[in-house]
Amino acid sequence: MTALNLLEQTIKVKKYRNSLFSSCTWVLDGGWLVDCGDVEPLLPLLDGQGARGVLLTHGHFDHIYGLNDLLERFPEVRVYCSAWAREQLLNAKLNISFYHETPFVFDYPERIVVVDDGTRVDLGDGNAVTAVATPGHTPGCITWMTDDALFTGDACIPGVRVVTNLPHGDKQLAMRSLEHIRSLAAEGRTIYPGHDVDPSVLTTNISLSSHPNRAPHGEIL
Numbered sequence: 306m307t308a309l310n311l312l313e314q315t316i317k318v319k320k321y322r323n324s325l326f327s328s329c330t331w332v333l334d335g336g337w338l339v340d341c342g343d344v345e346p347l348l349p350l351l352d353g354q355g356a357r358g359v360l361l362t363h364g365h366f367d368h369i370y371g372l373n374d375l376l377e378r379f380p381e382v383r384v385y386c387s388a389w390a391r392e393q394l395l396n397a398k399l400n401i402s403f404y405h406e407t408p409f410v411f412d413y414p415e416r417i418v419v420v421d422d423g424t425r426v427d428l429g430d431g432n433a434v435t436a437v438a439t440p441g442h443t444p445g446c447i448t449w450m451t452d453d454a455l456f457t458g459d460a461c462i463p464g465v466r467v468v469t470n471l472p473h474g475d476k477q478l479a480m481r482s483l484e485h486i487r488s489l490a491a492e493g494r495t496i497y498p499g500h501d502v503d504p505s506v507l508t509t510n511i512s513l514s515s516h517p518n519r520a521p522h523g524e525i526l
């Protein structure tokens with residue numbers, strides 16, 4: 306896979322497969338992560354540049370359990386997520402870790418930045434990603450969109466039925482979000498899901514939107 310549009314800035318994306326439930330952390334050049342599980346083995350993928358921010362797809366514990374470790378190591382990191390995911394970060398029952406071996410509660414609420422549908426997050430160098438609300442798997446699922454990539458978390462995992470039978474799941478909403486994601490993918494975007502269903506994908510390039518005023522709506526953070 307290569308970037309589609311040479312006029313846009315492209316960056317490298319690496320996949321890390323976490324030890325818990327094969328959830329994925331996607332590492333974007335510049336120190337940005339999509340979701341955060343194991344931290345120690347992830348560090349070499351950051352190429353010594355450290356971490357700058359985490360874009361959360363949602364707040365289930367298999368996508369967040371490394372956050373305290375990461376934020377302790379990198380004081381400048383902010384976590385970008387929906388208001389619902391913020392609640393999950395701060396509540397072990399909502400993030401479901403309570404029902405597993407190690408309850409997880411996020412220790413740094415002051416470093417959370419809440420995003421809405423359409424919010425654009427500035428990754429530096431004039432590049433941005435856009436939050437797209439894709440609820441259903443949880444009420445606060447976010448798909449992070451660039452010009453040619455969709456980081457969908459558990460809202461869309463190709464070949465896998467969307468899980469909606471966890472607390473607060475909503476099948477109808479999930480189906481609507483799936484259609485939305487498919488329409489965005491049909492415009493030429495590749496889906497990078499929240500669990501590792503395609504081990505052949507290790508490293509790729511994506512294009513980032515380089516013109517903030519191209520945002521359909523929403524503010525830039």
Ligand SMILES: [Zn+2]
Pocket residue numbers: 363365442459
């Ligand atoms: Zn999930």
